[in-house]
Amino acid sequence: MSLSESTIAQLRKQLKSGDITPADIIKDLHQGMEKVNESLGAYISYDVEAALKEAETADLSLPLGGIPIAVKDNINVKGQPCTCGSKFLDENYTAPYNATSIDLLRKGGAIPFGRANMDEFAMGSSTENSAFFPARNPWDLARVPGGSSGGSATAVGANIALAALGSDTGGSIRQPAAFCGNVGIKPTYGRVSRYGLVAFASSLDQIGPITKTVEDAALVLNHLCGHDARDSTSLKVEVPDFTSALGQDLKGLRIGIAKEHFIDGIHPGIREAVEKAVKQMESLGATIVDISLPHTDIGIATYYILAPAEASANLARFDGVRYGHRAEVPADVENDKRLLYHYQKTRSEGFGPEVKRRILLGTYVLSSGYYDAYYVKAQKARTLVRRDFTEAFEKVDLVVSPTTPVPPFKIGAFRDDPLSLYLEDLFTIPANLAGLPAISVPCGMIQHEGVELPVGLHLTAKPLDEVTVLRAAHAYEQATEWHKRRAPGV
Amino acid sequence: MSQSEINLQHTAKLARLELTEEEMARYQSQIAGILDYMKVLEAHEDLAAVDPTAHAMPVYDVWREDASRDGFTAEEALSNAPRKSQGQFLITRVVEE
Numbered sequence: 001m002s003l004s005e006s007t008i009a010q011l012r013k014q015l016k017s018g019d020i021t022p023a024d025i026i027k028d029l030h031q032g033m034e035k036v037n038e039s040l041g042a043y044i045s046y047d048v049e050a051a052l053k054e055a056e057t058a059d060l061s062l063p064l065g066g067i068p069i070a071v072k073d074n075i076n077v078k079g080q081p082c083t084c085g086s087k088f089l090d091e092n093y094t095a096p097y098n099a100t101s102i103d104l105l106r107k108g109g110a111i112p113f114g115r116a117n118m119d120e121f122a123m124g125s126s127t128e129n130s131a132f133f134p135a136r137n138p139w140d141l142a143r144v145p146g147g148s149s150g151g152s153a154t155a156v157g158a159n160i161a162l163a164a165l166g167s168d169t170g171g172s173i174r175q176p177a178a179f180c181g182n183v184g185i186k187p188t189y190g191r192v193s194r195y196g197l198v199a200f201a202s203s204l205d206q207i208g209p210i211t212k213t214v215e216d217a218a219l220v221l222n223h224l225c226g227h228d229a230r231d232s233t234s235l236k237v238e239v240p241d242f243t244s245a246l247g248q249d250l251k252g253l254r255i256g257i258a259k260e261h262f263i264d265g266i267h268p269g270i271r272e273a274v275e276k277a278v279k280q281m282e283s284l285g286a287t288i289v290d291i292s293l294p295h296t297d298i299g300i301a302t303y304y305i306l307a308p309a310e311a312s313a314n315l316a317r318f319d320g321v322r323y324g325h326r327a328e329v330p331a332d333v334e335n336d337k338r339l340l341y342h343y344q345k346t347r348s349e350g351f352g353p354e355v356k357r358r359i360l361l362g363t364y365v366l367s368s369g370y371y372d373a374y375y376v377k378a379q380k381a382r383t384l385v386r387r388d389f390t391e392a393f394e395k396v397d398l399v400v401s402p403t404t405p406v407p408p409f410k411i412g413a414f415r416d417d418p419l420s421l422y423l424e425d426l427f428t429i430p431a432n433l434a435g436l437p438a439i440s441v442p443c444g445m446i447q448h449e450g451v452e453l454p455v456g457l458h459l460t461a462k463p464l465d466e467v468t469v470l471r472a473a474h475a476y477e478q479a480t481e482w483h484k485r486r487a488p489g490v
Numbered sequence: 491m492s493q494s495e496i497n498l499q500h501t502a503k504l505a506r507l508e509l510t511e512e513e514m515a516r517y518q519s520q521i522a523g524i525l526d527y528m529k530v531l532e533a534h535e536d537l538a539a540v541d542p543t544a545h546a547m548p549v550y551d552v553w554r555e556d557a558s559r560d561g562f563t564a565e566e567a568l569s570n571a572p573r574k575s576q577g578q579f580l581i582t583r584v585v586e587e
Contacts, residue, residue, distance in 0.1 A: 326572035344508040344581040379542030435546025
């Protein structure tokens with residue numbers, strides 16, 4: 001097995017024994033990047049020299065000492081570009097500070113290496129909305145890797161990253177992880193500081209890792225969590241050792257299956273894989289309990305009001321004055337129209353189609369006369385979605401469902417049909433609306449349109465109960481072989 | 491609550507976006523379709539009886555000690571400025587000379 005095919009846990013042993021150095025890992029990853037990144041579109045940029053320089057001083061006694069980790073291109077790493085997948089920040093923005101998540105990873109010894117491709121400003125479920133090039137699914141290059149953290153998932157799935165940071169606003173870690181055969185976890189809202197993450201929808205965004213195994217997810221999560229005074233939504237709570245829960249069986253664990261998660265429209269292969277996974281968890285000691293989440297059907301409508309509304313406000317900062325693209329104002333534009341011209345031209349040139357669509361939608365639902373009809377109504381709907389989970393977690397410890405209703409789709413399949421694309425996020429969005437921790441773990445492979453594609457199992461727990469999510473996902477993972485299946489290569 | 495036609499020109503101006511005719515036509519139909527879908531919220535009669543949730547988790551005021559600390563230098567703050575002059579951001583002229 002090459003270094004880049006290994007897990008973090010495996011490489012840690014080799015690093016500690018002195019069999020390999022951090023530079024060996026970076027060189028091995030770099031070799032793969034040079035070979036396949038052009039066809040995969042996983043990375044927007046990477047700086048191997050800077051990573052090798054950091055590797056020279058890596059402290060191997062630290063838990064992630066010398067481990068390179070790819071970073072979604074909307075998380076600031078001082079001195080590196082941070083494009084957010086947008087022409088707005090292309091070639092004219094260098095991060096002047098570190099995100100807290102980067103500071104914490106570095107404290108754990110990790111080396112940020114590579115800027116992973118993404119949907120522009122994290123808006124999308126396919127990574128087709130990157131302003132540079134689409135990322136492709138390593139299992140079938142004609143298909144999407146999911147989004148918006150598609151570059152992160154592709155890089156891990158194709159063995160050109162050991163692990164990668166993503167951001168999850170409506171499923172953007174878990175859905176691409178499912179599509180690429182990886183593990184992806186969205187921690188409880190507030191567990192990980194959002195300081196330094198370029199905001200899309202502030203009440204929903206959360207940083208988390210995409211990895212090859214549950215153990216690696218726990219290892220990385222140990223070095224992402226913690227209170228941060230620079231983020232007013234950061235929770236002042238103890239951070240457990242997430243690896244301590246691994247290795248336990250599922251005896252005594254109550255797993256909820258909601259009838260609303262097994263509706264018409266789910267791909268039959270996905271339904272079958274998830275049903276088998278539930279039986280497997282039962283055989284490992286879990287008790288299966290039928291539950292109801294009656295407001296599942298309004299999750300998407302709620303999300304696609306709240307997220308664009310917050311995005312329209314967050315993206316107002318992109319005005320061409322302090323950073324990013326700036327349009328020229330011709331001399332013949334009248335003085336009293338020059339500033340409006342500057343803003344409109346700058347933003348129209350800088351933003352891509354999906355971002356413009358969401359800004360327009362968000363501006364509309366917040367505008368006079370429609371605020372109560374859409375925005376307030378969606379906030380009330382959010383209360384109902386959250387209440388569903390609160391009631392469910394009185395009866396169960398986990399809610400299990402498919403991560404996605406359908407397998408990875410072909411690039412361009414939803415180009416002119418954004419609503420159908422939005423509906424793909426049916427199972428992942430509720431965890432964001434309610435702020436819950438949730439993971440996607442591989443649970444099968446299906447034959448679909450002549451290709452073999454991965455399936456994801458989605459596990460959700462009550463707030464701050466990542467330990468149970470990881471414990472259950474790890475027990476299931478270790479009882480199966482799905483996490484050992486790697487993409488056939490490119 | 492749903493609108494088959496929205497005043498997209500006005501919305502674009504509020505959003506500080508300038509749309510081409512082609513964009514106007516495309517977004518008009520796409521956004522109308524998305525807003526039509528929002529009717530699904532109407533199906534739940536219990537919606538009116540609940541309080542809105544702005545945040546899934548409690549949000550607290552953040553206080554820090556009133557003490558000086560390092561921040562961005564002027565040079566760092568200006569490092570990404572598209573246009574700058576004499577240590578300041580250069581903005582588009584809005585008044586008569």
